[in-house]
Amino acid sequence: MIEPRIIKELQNLVGKQHVLTSPEDLVAYSYDGTFAERRPDVVVSPNSTEQVSQIMGLAYREEIPVVPRGMASGLAAASVPINGGIVLNLCRMNRILEIDELNFTVTAEAGVVTQDLADAVARKGLFYPPDPSSIKQSTLGGNAACNAGGPRCLKYGVTSDYVRGLTVVLADGRVIKTGGKAIKNVTGYNLTQLFVGSEGTLGVITELILKLIPLPKVARTAKAVFPKLADASQCVNRILTAGITPATIELMDETTIATIEEAMHLNLPLDVEAILIIESDGMDEQRVNQEIEAIADICRATGAREVQVARTEKERNDLWVARRAISPSLARRAPNKLGEDISVPRSAIPDAVAAIKEISRQVRIPIAIFGHAGDGNLHPNILFDRRDPVQVEKMKKAAAEIFRVALQLGGTLSGEHGVGSLKRPFVEQDVGPVFIDVMNQIKKALDPKNILNPGKVIPGPVPGGRDLFAW
Amino acid sequence: MHSGKSAWDGVEGPTEEQVAYCIRCGLCLSVCPTYKESLRETESPRGRVALVAKAIEGELELTRNFKDHMYRCLACLACTHICPVGIKPAELCLEARYAIEQVQPTPLLKPLLFRGIFPRTGLLELLTKPVALYDRSGVRKVVNALGVTGVLPSQLRDMERMLPNRLPWRGTRHQLPDRVLARGERRAHVAYFLGCVQGVMMAEGCKATVEVLAENGCDVVIPKQVKCCGMPMVGYGFKDEARQMARHNIDLLLGLNVEAIITDCATCGSSLKEYPEWLENDPEYAERAKQFAAKVRDISEFLVELGIRPPAGQVGARVTYHDPCHLCRAQGIRSQPREVLRAAGVDLIEMKESDTCCGSAGTQLITHYHTSVGILERKMDNVAATEAEIIASGCPGCQMQLNLGVKRRGLDARVVHPSQLLAQAYRKKKSDE
Numbered sequence: 001m002i003e004p005r006i007i008k009e010l011q012n013l014v015g016k017q018h019v020l021t022s023p024e025d026l027v028a029y030s031y032d033g034t035f036a037e038r039r040p041d042v043v044v045s046p047n048s049t050e051q052v053s054q055i056m057g058l059a060y061r062e063e064i065p066v067v068p069r070g071m072a073s074g075l076a077a078a079s080v081p082i083n084g085g086i087v088l089n090l091c092r093m094n095r096i097l098e099i100d101e102l103n104f105t106v107t108a109e110a111g112v113v114t115q116d117l118a119d120a121v122a123r124k125g126l127f128y129p130p131d132p133s134s135i136k137q138s139t140l141g142g143n144a145a146c147n148a149g150g151p152r153c154l155k156y157g158v159t160s161d162y163v164r165g166l167t168v169v170l171a172d173g174r175v176i177k178t179g180g181k182a183i184k185n186v187t188g189y190n191l192t193q194l195f196v197g198s199e200g201t202l203g204v205i206t207e208l209i210l211k212l213i214p215l216p217k218v219a220r221t222a223k224a225v226f227p228k229l230a231d232a233s234q235c236v237n238r239i240l241t242a243g244i245t246p247a248t249i250e251l252m253d254e255t256t257i258a259t260i261e262e263a264m265h266l267n268l269p270l271d272v273e274a275i276l277i278i279e280s281d282g283m284d285e286q287r288v289n290q291e292i293e294a295i296a297d298i299c300r301a302t303g304a305r306e307v308q309v310a311r312t313e314k315e316r317n318d319l320w321v322a323r324r325a326i327s328p329s330l331a332r333r334a335p336n337k338l339g340e341d342i343s344v345p346r347s348a349i350p351d352a353v354a355a356i357k358e359i360s361r362q363v364r365i366p367i368a369i370f371g372h373a374g375d376g377n378l379h380p381n382i383l384f385d386r387r388d389p390v391q392v393e394k395m396k397k398a399a400a401e402i403f404r405v406a407l408q409l410g411g412t413l414s415g416e417h418g419v420g421s422l423k424r425p426f427v428e429q430d431v432g433p434v435f436i437d438v439m440n441q442i443k444k445a446l447d448p449k450n451i452l453n454p455g456k457v458i459p460g461p462v463p464g465g466r467d468l469f470a471w
Numbered sequence: 472m473h474s475g476k477s478a479w480d481g482v483e484g485p486t487e488e489q490v491a492y493c494i495r496c497g498l499c500l501s502v503c504p505t506y507k508e509s510l511r512e513t514e515s516p517r518g519r520v521a522l523v524a525k526a527i528e529g530e531l532e533l534t535r536n537f538k539d540h541m542y543r544c545l546a547c548l549a550c551t552h553i554c555p556v557g558i559k560p561a562e563l564c565l566e567a568r569y570a571i572e573q574v575q576p577t578p579l580l581k582p583l584l585f586r587g588i589f590p591r592t593g594l595l596e597l598l599t600k601p602v603a604l605y606d607r608s609g610v611r612k613v614v615n616a617l618g619v620t621g622v623l624p625s626q627l628r629d630m631e632r633m634l635p636n637r638l639p640w641r642g643t644r645h646q647l648p649d650r651v652l653a654r655g656e657r658r659a660h661v662a663y664f665l666g667c668v669q670g671v672m673m674a675e676g677c678k679a680t681v682e683v684l685a686e687n688g689c690d691v692v693i694p695k696q697v698k699c700c701g702m703p704m705v706g707y708g709f710k711d712e713a714r715q716m717a718r719h720n721i722d723l724l725l726g727l728n729v730e731a732i733i734t735d736c737a738t739c740g741s742s743l744k745e746y747p748e749w750l751e752n753d754p755e756y757a758e759r760a761k762q763f764a765a766k767v768r769d770i771s772e773f774l775v776e777l778g779i780r781p782p783a784g785q786v787g788a789r790v791t792y793h794d795p796c797h798l799c800r801a802q803g804i805r806s807q808p809r810e811v812l813r814a815a816g817v818d819l820i821e822m823k824e825s826d827t828c829c830g831s832a833g834t835q836l837i838t839h840y841h842t843s844v845g846i847l848e849r850k851m852d853n854v855a856a857t858e859a860e861i862i863a864s865g866c867p868g869c870q871m872q873l874n875l876g877v878k879r880r881g882l883d884a885r886v887v888h889p890s891q892l893l894a895q896a897y898r899k900k901k902s903d904e
C-alpha cells in the first residue's frame with residue numbers, strides 16, 4: 001500500500017486525473033501480453049521528462065518500486081508489477097519531435113507507437129526498419145527496452161541497430177543524455193547500448209534519437225513448401241551463402257501449418273513439414289526481381305515441392321495472410337500459450353525443431369514452432385489452459401526442456417522477447433555466474449535501492465514480493 | 472476478501488468462456504477510439520475484457536466506477552472486428568450492462584427511459600429539442616444516476632448544436648402517408664421501418680428514403696405503430712424491454728406480408744437483424760424472428776440488390792462519406808452506400824479513417840462528454856481535409872454528431888443521409904423535364 005500523502009504528492013506532480021488508484025484501473029495495469037498478472041498500487045502517467053524525473057525522485061526518496069510501461073505487449077511479463085508499487089505509464093509521451101531529413105534521424109518520445117513513427121517517416125520517403133509483429137501495439141520505449149526484433153531484422157537488424165541516442169531518467173531522478181545524431185561517437189562508454197535491452201531495470205527511457213534509411217521501393221515475396229524440414233533449413237543456408245540477403249525468411253512447422261489450416265481454411269498442404277515465406281526488397285525493381293527468382297530456383301533445387309512467387313500486391317498480401325494468422329490460430333486452439341523465442345545458430349535449426357517435437361511428444365503437450373529462420377530465432381509456442389494445473393505443470397516442464405535444448409545447441413534463451421520475470425530462473429544456466437555478477441554490479445551502480453522494475457532479468461529472490469513463476 | 476463468486480452470479484451475464492481466450496496481445500488498442508482519446512488501458516477493449524473477467528472471477532465488485540467503465544464503450548465494434556482470436560469486447564460490455572441492471576438496477580433509469588419515453592414515440596416527438604429532453608424529461612436525473620458528473624454549460628450548447636438546422640414542426644410520423652405507390656414498373660412490395668430518432672430528427676432523410684424506394688418501383692407501406700428497435704434498451708442493459716419491442720415489431724411487420732423490411736437507420740438495421748439472437752430462447756418467437764430478420768435490409772443494401780434505376784439528373788457536389796459503426800462493422804455494409812452516392816452522381820472524396828467511430832454512440836455526448844468530443848474532433852480533422860461540401864452518413868446518431876462537429880468548427884458543410892442525395896438526383900430529372 002502506498003500512503004495517501006504520497007498519492008497526493010504524485011497528483012501534484014502530474015495532475016489528479018493522471019494518477020489512478022481505483023481497483024478497475026489497477027486491474028487494467030496488472031498484465032502484459034502473457035498470462036501473468038499482479039496489480040500495482042498506483043498508475044502514474046507523466047507527460048514530460050521533467051515529470052518522470054520528479055516521480056523518480058519521489059520514488060527514490062520513499063523507496064517505492066517503479067515499473068516503466070509502454071503498451072504492455074511484452075511477452076516476458078517484464079512490465080507486470082510483481083512487487084506492486086508504481087506503474088509508470090509512458091503512453092502519453094507520444095510526440096514525434098523532429099524528423100531530420102538531412103541526417104536521416106528522427107527524435108521522438110518513448111510513448112510513440114512504433115507504427116505511427118514508421119508511417120510518419122515513410123511519408124518523407126524514409127524508413128524505420130524494426131518491425132516487431134506487435135508494431136501497432138508497442139512503443140519505441142518498449143522496443144528499445146526489449147531490443148525488439150522482427151521479421152525484417154535478417155537484412156536490416158534489430159532495434160539497437162537504430163538507436164543513436166537516448167534521454168534516460170535514472171533511479172534517483174537525474175537525467176542523462178547518451179549518444180546523439182552524430183554517426184561516430186566514442187566519447188566515453190557506450191551507455192546508449194547499455195540501456196537498450198535493459199527492460200526498465202536501469203533507467204526510464206523518455207526520448208530516443210533513431211537512425212533512418214531510405215525507403216525501399218519494391219518488395220517481392222515467395223512461398224515455398226517443403227516435404228522435409230531439413231531441406232527447408234538447407235535451403236535457407238544455400239540462399240544466404242549464395243550472397244543473397246532477403247529481408248525476411250519465415251518458417252512454420254507442420255503443427256503450425258495444421259493449426260492455421262484448422263482455423264482459417266487457407267488450403268495449406270497438410271502433408272509437409274515446413275513452409276518458408278521469403279521476401280526480397282530494395283530500390284531497384286529489376287534487381288529485386290532477379291533476387292526473388294534466384295531464391296525460387298534455390299528453393300526448387302533444395303527439395304521444395306511447390307514454389308509460388310507473388311506477382312501482384314494482392315498476391316503478396318495473400319502469401320502473408322498465413323504468416324499473420326499464426327498467433328490467432330494458436331489462440332483459438334488453447335486459451336493460453338507460452339511463446340518462447342529461443343535463438344540458435346542457423347545451422348542448428350533442424351536439430352532444434354526435431355528436439356522440440358520430441359519434447360512435445362514426451363511431455364504430451366502441443367507445441368507449434370515457427371520463427372525467423374534466417375537468423376535462427378525460433379518461437380516454439382506451448383499451448384495450454386492455465387485453469388488446469390496438470391497442463392500448467394506440463395507447460396513449465398516443456399519450457400525448461402526447450403531452454404536446455406537451446407543451450408545445448410549453442411544458442412540462447414531469448415532472441416527478442418527478453419527475460420522479464422518468465423525466463424529469469426534460467427538466465428544463470430545460459431550466461432554463467434561471472435556474467436550475473438557483472439549485471440548485479442551494474443544494477444547496484446545505477447539503481448542502488450533496487451526500485452527500478454525489481455525482480456526482473458537478474459536472477460535472485462524478489463524483495464518484498466513473490467516470484468510469480470517459481471518454476 | 473473476495474468471494475470467488477461471479478459478480479453477476481445467478482443472472483444472465485458474460486461468461487468465462489467469452490473472456491478466457493483473450494491472449495492480451497493488445498492489437499485491439501490500435502483501433503479503439505476511447506483508448507486513442509484517453510490513452511488509458513481501462514478505456515481499451517483489452518482493459519474492458521480484463522474488467523469483465525475479474526468480475527466473473529469475483530475479484531471486482533460492481534461499483535459505480537465499474538459500471539461507468541462498461542458504459543464508456545461506444546459499441547463501435549472496431550475491436551470485435553480486429554481481434555484475431557474472436558473476442559467480442561463490445562458485446563461483453565453490453566452484456567455486462569444487462570447483468571448489472573439485473574443485479575443492481577439504476578434507480579429511476581428504467582421507468583423513465585424505457586417505460587416513460589421510448590415506447591411512447593409520440594411523447595418523444597414532443598420533446599424534439601434534446602436540451603428540453605434533457606431538462607424536462609428527467610434525463611438529468613438519469614445521467615446523474617449513471618454516475619456521471621453534472622452536465623457542463625458547454626455540453627448543453629453542444630447538445631443544441633447536434634440538431635439539424637430546421638427541425639420539423641411535426642414528427643415525420645404525421646407527415647408521411649401510410650402507403651406510397653411505385654413509380655414506373657412495379658418491382659417490389661416493401662415496408663419502411665420508421666426509426667425513432669430518424670423519424671423525429673431527420674424528417675428529410677425519411678422522406679427521401681421513401682421517395683427513392685418509390686422511384687425504384689417499390690410499393691411502400693409505412694406502418695406507424697412500429698416501436699423502437701430496442702437498441703437503446705440493450706445499450707442501457709434492459710434486454711427484457713428490448714425483447715418486448717422486438718416481439719411487437721415482428722408481429723406487426725411480418726403480418727404485412729412484404730418482401731423486404733427497409734430501414735435507413737444503421738442502428739435500427741443492426742438491431743432488427745439481431746432479433747433472432749435476442750429471442751433465441753423464446754420458443755414462440757425464435758423461428759419468426761429468423762423469418763423477420765431475413766427480410767430486413769438497409770436502404771443502400773436493398774437498392775444495390777435490386778439494381779438502382781439511373782436518375783437522369785446528377786448531384787455534382789463534393790461529398791465525403793462516414794461509415795457508421797452499425798453499418799460497416801455490425802452489418803458489413805461498406806460499398807453499397809458508396810454505390811448509392813455514385814448513382815446520385817456526386818464527386819465522392821474518401822476521408823481518412825472513414826470507418827472510425829464519430830463518438831456519438833447514442834447518448835455518449837450526454838454521459839461521457841469529453842471522450843465523445845475528443846473522438847469527434849479527430850473525425851472532423853479527417854472530414855475537413857477532404858474539403859467536402861456535403862457529409863453523407865446513413866445513421867441519424869452519426870448525422871447528429873457530425874452536425875455538431877460542423878458547427879463547432881464553423882465548416883461550410885451540410886450533413887445528409889445518402890438517400891437525400893439520390894432523391895435529389897431523381898427530382899432533378901423531374902424539374903428538368
Ligand SMILES: Cc1cc2nc3c(=O)[nH]c(=O)nc-3n(C[C@H](O)[C@H](O)[C@H](O)COP(=O)(O)OP(=O)(O)OC[C@H]3O[C@@H](n4cnc5c(N)ncnc54)[C@H](O)[C@@H]3O)c2cc1C
Nearest residue numbers: 070071072073074078133134139141142148149200205416
Ligand atoms: C502479437 C505480438 C507479437 C510480437 N512480436 C514481436 C516481435 O516480432 N519481435 C519482438 O521483439 N517482440 C515481439 N513482441 C513482444 C513485444 O511486443 C515487444 O517486446 C515490445 O518491444 C514491447 O513494447 P511495449 O511498448 O508493449 O512494452 P511493455 O510490454 O509495456 O514493456 C516491456 C518492457 O520494457 C520496459 N519499458 C517499456 N517502456 C519503457 C521505457 N520507456 N523505458 C524503460 N523501460 C521501458 C518495461 O518495463 C518492460 O520491462 C510481440 C508481442 C505480441 C503481443
Ligand code: SF4
Nearest residue numbers: 493494496497499554
Ligand atoms: S480482445 Fe482480442 S485483440 Fe484485444 S487483447 Fe484480447 S485477444 Fe488481443
Ligand code: SF4
Nearest residue numbers: 503544545547548550
Ligand atoms: S466497441 Fe469501440 S469503443 Fe468499445 S471497446 Fe471496442 S473499439 Fe473501443
